[in-house]
Amino acid sequence: MKSHRKELWFNIPTRRAFLNISPQVEECLKESEVKEGLLLCNAMHITASVFINDDESGLHQDYDEWLEKLAPHDPTSKYRHNRAGEDNGDAHLKRQIMGREVVVAVTNGKLDFGPWEQIFYGEFDGRRKKRVLVKIIGE
């Protein structure tokens, strides 16, 4: 069994954003030389997500507005988590909706994706360096 590990670092200049990281994840897979197996890609921070959906900017705006409605940033005082001086209570909630991780099949050395599947990093508390982990196991 082969295994491969890599961290991807991001520093998103805004509080919230969605970033297509499929090219970096594919690069990791290439480096791993795994042909058949499973690839895990997860946010290493608890105010960020890794998820799979469509690379369409209108949809990303829809996601952002919807998450703001389900778990608004303001007023920050409504979150108990913020009473110790944080202002990212909403980000911990948004991340649960969008998810921490994806597991992707590796087949013939490729990410085994349907026609529109792309991997995104979802940032909900940016403006600092944060990491995504890619771990691949197989043969």
Next chain:
Amino acid sequence: MKSHRKELWFNIPTRRAFLNISPQVEECLKESEVKEGLLLCNAMHITASVFINDDESGLHQDYDEWLEKLAPHDPTSKYRHNRAGEDNGDAHLKRQIMGREVVVAVTNGKLDFGPWEQIFYGEFDGRRKKRVLVKIIGE
């Protein structure tokens, strides 16, 4: 290490539905001859889900109403994603709540499930052919 891959195809006649796919997934596992390992089952389309819950029709109606409340289909014009001629903006949101994939332990050649666990395909934009991927690795 063994690996096995199979696509399951569905053509749901309605926009939305939940379909118990546990028998098909168990059949894939049997074909794989994997006794100990992990099984990934994911929607290959970004307006559908694979999730694990109870096979109870009342609950499925509850899910449907709840998802319609959290991410209503109408008015379709409220989703930026729909401005290019689509009408499935809501389906991309519903799928995030219900999830893209499940990972299931394989033990003694069986899906290692609790008493009520069943795998469902969740369709949020049906009336066309769509796919689920099953990938199994192990020994």
Next chain:
Amino acid sequence: MKSHRKELWFNIPTRRAFLNISPQVEECLKESEVKEGLLLCNAMHITASVFINDDESGLHQDYDEWLEKLAPHDPTSKYRHNRAGEDNGDAHLKRQIMGREVVVAVTNGKLDFGPWEQIFYGEFDGRRKKRVLVKIIGE
């Protein structure tokens, strides 16, 4: 390829609670002697979650209030699932938001976590014995 399986049992005295199970999961990993691989940790019941977030009690109260707002327990009669005599319809919905499972990378014999990642059992219908499954594969 090595594989290891263990069930963790809980009997939460309240209807809802969040329990940090990272120490038990790390113990399973140690027992497995897997150095490189993947660890699956999932609720075996469909009214409970396993998820990764912060071990901060204010946040856990925020989660509880937020989930009650998104899927209130009362009135129990509003859920079709409850018409057969159950009162846990809301728990099946809350579990979908928080998720069934996590998959964690195993690197150098450790859970490959970011600085604040901790694994939680999320109970939404407690006051009885329920189980979590840990399955580890690798080398």
